[in-house]
Amino acid sequence: MKIIAYGIRDDEKPYLDKWSDENPDVEVISTSQLLDESTVELASGADGVVAYQQKPYTNEVLDKLGSFGIKFLSLRNVGFDNVDAEAAKRNGIKVSNVPAYSPEAIAELTVTQLMRLLRKTNIFDRKQINGDLTWAPDIADELNQMTVGVIATGRIGRAVIKIYEGFGAKVIAYDVFHNPELEKRGIYVDTLDELFAKSDVISLHAPATKDNEHMLNAETFAKMKDGVYVLNPARGSLIDTDALIKALDSNKVGGAAVDVYEDEVGIFNTDFGSFENIPDERLKNLMKRENVLVTPHIAFYTKRAVKNMVYFAMDANKSLIETGESDKLVDL
Numbered sequence: 197m198k199i200i201a202y203g204i205r206d207d208e209k210p211y212l213d214k215w216s217d218e219n220p221d222v223e224v225i226s227t228s229q230l231l232d233e234s235t236v237e238l239a240s241g242a243d244g245v246v247a248y249q250q251k252p253y254t255n256e257v258l259d260k261l262g263s264f265g266i267k268f269l270s271l272r273n274v275g276f277d278n279v280d281a282e283a284a285k286r287n288g289i290k291v292s293n294v295p296a297y298s299p300e301a302i303a304e305l306t307v308t309q310l311m312r313l314l315r316k317t318n319i320f321d322r323k324q325i326n327g328d329l330t331w332a333p334d335i336a337d338e339l340n341q342m343t344v345g346v347i348a349t350g351r352i353g354r355a356v357i358k359i360y361e362g363f364g365a366k367v368i369a370y371d372v373f374h375n376p377e378l379e380k381r382g383i384y385v386d387t388l389d390e391l392f393a394k395s396d397v398i399s400l401h402a403p404a405t406k407d408n409e410h411m412l413n414a415e416t417f418a419k420m421k422d423g424v425y426v427l428n429p430a431r432g433s434l435i436d437t438d439a440l441i442k443a444l445d446s447n448k449v450g451g452a453a454v455d456v457y458e459d460e461v462g463i464f465n466t467d468f469g470s471f472e473n474i475p476d477e478r479l480k481n482l483m484k485r486e487n488v489l490v491t492p493h494i495a496f497y498t499k500r501a502v503k504n505m506v507y508f509a510m511d512a513n514k515s516l517i518e519t520g521e522s523d524k525l526v527d528l
């Protein structure tokens with residue numbers, strides 16, 4: 197059996213090599229290149245493909261994999277919004293993901309960034325570089341006094357709720373699917389509008405779907421409390437960036453931490469050499485603000501998560517090739 201793994205980074209390589217040693221029945225080929233029209237030929241002769249990338253898995257690429265008789269594509273991440281679902285189905289390609297490589301990794305960064313915003317540590321960091329060790333005017337808010345509205349209570353949403361509650365915050369949540377445990381505890385509100393109206397912090401943990409694009413927009417920001425904090429470690433498309441910038445300008449939003457950005461592909465995880473060279477003015481507008489924390493999609497980036505992404509995706513691909521089945525198949 198032969199599996200080709202695309203887009204393998206240096207930090208993933210040791211885990212892939214270890215998996216390969218532990219699975220001598222599998223011939224593993226790997227490349228640092230992403231899976232696109234120019235690299236798809238490398239998959240010819242393989243039984244399965246493992247990949248991670250944010251750029252689209254296009255119609256052309258999936259048609260080509262189909263023409264090689266490849267039926268299994270295993271993603272090393274959670275989100276599969278960049279897979280052309282129609283093309284995958286047409287070619288009979290089953291897609292798996294890694295739904296839980298470490299929900300805690302995402303949850304921990306989310307709350308870290310919220311605490312940095314609330315305690316204004318980035319502002320104190322900047323002040324002290326200039327020898328300014330004063331306090332005012334950067335007085336903080338306390339999380340234990342706040343209501344946090346969590347949007348989507350999948351694995352990541354539930355992991356983050358645990359941490360918020362550990363800090364003593366009141367948590368309310370919205371999801372179309374109710375987790376029985378949270379339901380029993382009366383955490384859910386009936387509508388997003390109710391969550392917007394009651395929350396001091398909005399914590400986004402929803403996958404990107406065609407229905408929730410720009411769920412935070414001018415209209416929904418207007419329904420929130422003045423000075424609300426907004427956290428997005430989920431998907432850039434959930435927030436209308438122009439509306440966020442206006443809401444920050446008017447102080448409707450008091451602070452924001454975004455680990456994702458709607459135009460991040462090709463920008464995040466790239467070294468531009470200087471701030472000026474970053475080719476995105478809206479992103480730079482956000483990055484320049486003291487009450488906005490931008491991170492380049494690093495919430496997942498922990499040793500445990502990276503190892504699990506490689507191992508779980510390779511295991512899923514092998515199982516699909518052997519049996520046609522995996523508990524990690526996604527519903528495209």
Ligand code: COI
Pocket residue numbers: 248272273274275276430493496
């Ligand atoms: C995902 O798993 O879908 C993520 O967003 C993390 C990715 C950047 C590896």
